[in-house]
Amino acid sequence: MSDSRIPTSTSVSESAVIEAPFSAVWHLIKLQNFSQFWSKLEKSDVVKSSSPETDVVKWTFKDGTELDVKLEEHSSIDHFITYSVISSQPALSYTSVVSTIRAYPVTSGKHEGQTFITWTGNFSSDADAGVIEDAKFKRREALADLAKVAAK
Template identity: 35%
Template sequence: MDLNIPCATHVRESTVVHGKLDKVWSLVRGMKFAWNPDVMGAECEATPGVGSTVTYSYADGTKQTVQIVELSDLVHFVTYQVVESRPAISYSSALFKIQLYEVTTADQVFVEWTTDFSNDASAAVIGDSRYKKHEGFKALATYLLETA
């Protein structure tokens, strides 16, 4: 077996937040990431749907355009990919997915956020992805508590 065959890297992080599924889904589905303090702005070309794009401006000056490739109001997930980044990203591609699950015994939502990176993503990129997901979860939880 050849152990030098490159393979993609899958990053999966999850959390539970307090709130109703419909409210959390409206925040995620809108693709504005208004709950994330690192996102300074989000320009949607139209109502988010498959094929539409959103351009984000981040606090560090980065600008990225993502395209929605899957969206389900039935099972509450959105999948998107970066199509443009300034400055350029250091890897070939990444596919992101955020999926929500209702916790049926409480007003809580299980949030799963995954990324499938191309095989040229470095360990630093993978670590940064995990860190940003954790920070995003904290920001989402705080936002939900403050707007309850």
């Protein structure tokens, strides 16, 4: 039996130095605030949940795609959030993805006073090379958008 799929890593990691103070960047890294900086998003609204322990935000993209994203973990001490996509309209071509955004204040050197940020994604094994490439470029675009907004 032949499998025509191209073998690919099922993870993506993008990073950037944001030319803005850490506090200006970290303030925006909340699921419900993504539409304040990510130009591809029309809106990001908190979804009422049946469980008070569950934080879900609906991201509505300008192309009409809707993702329900669940906050899995948040640390104000280590400055990261982890979230998963729990539903999508239209349906995704893969089973799952868990993403983490981490922010670090740059404390010395040429970029002192700025912010280093990483955005990773770990996809289920059914994600193909196109999904991974799309995720890479979407993260790059979003980080560039974040840099523009945080620098204001």
